[in-house]
């Protein structure tokens with residue numbers, strides 16, 4: 001399986017990092033070794049003093065698809081989840097400055113904690129509330145209505161370039177409020193009012 005992530009998909013997050021609004025969705029990938037499941041603790045790496053949380057809605061692909069038209073994307077997933085796109089902001093800043101790829105800042109071990117998946121059901125995918133608490137305080141909350149590229153456009157765009165396969169996971173971008181973590185933190189994520197994950201930083 002592969003993990004495909006969307007960058008800069010929420011206007012206020014683009015602004016908080018002083019980035020430009022992209023012309024197309026920005027995509028990058030994480031390897032399967034970045035996955036953390038079942039509320040396993042995240043071990044803070046020693047190569048960075050600036051690991052940031054980015055809470056994001058996840059889509060799990062249920063069948064193979066390429067060049068999927070927007071109106072058919074709903075046939076390619078029926079489960080959603082919540083995850084964190086951990087980012088070594090210091091390494092990312094250095095890479096951006098030099099125009100280098102971001103991989104080192106995004107793809108390290110444990111950089112993709114994910115929740116269990118829940119049925120999409122009849123949800124309106126353009127109106128899903130989600131949030132992140134750090135040590136019991138809400139630090140991020142978003143709604144998928146604030147996406148620059150909604151989920152159907154994301155799936156359609158990715159599938160033009162990359163064959164989507166069963167089990168692939170898409171991270172759909174983070175809303176505003178990203179910030180650093182520290183050892184000892186507890187991070188809990190919510191999709192609507194359902195707690196989806198709750199794990200420690202060690």
Ligand code: ZN
Pocket residue numbers: 005006007054056085171173174
């Ligand atoms: Zn992200």
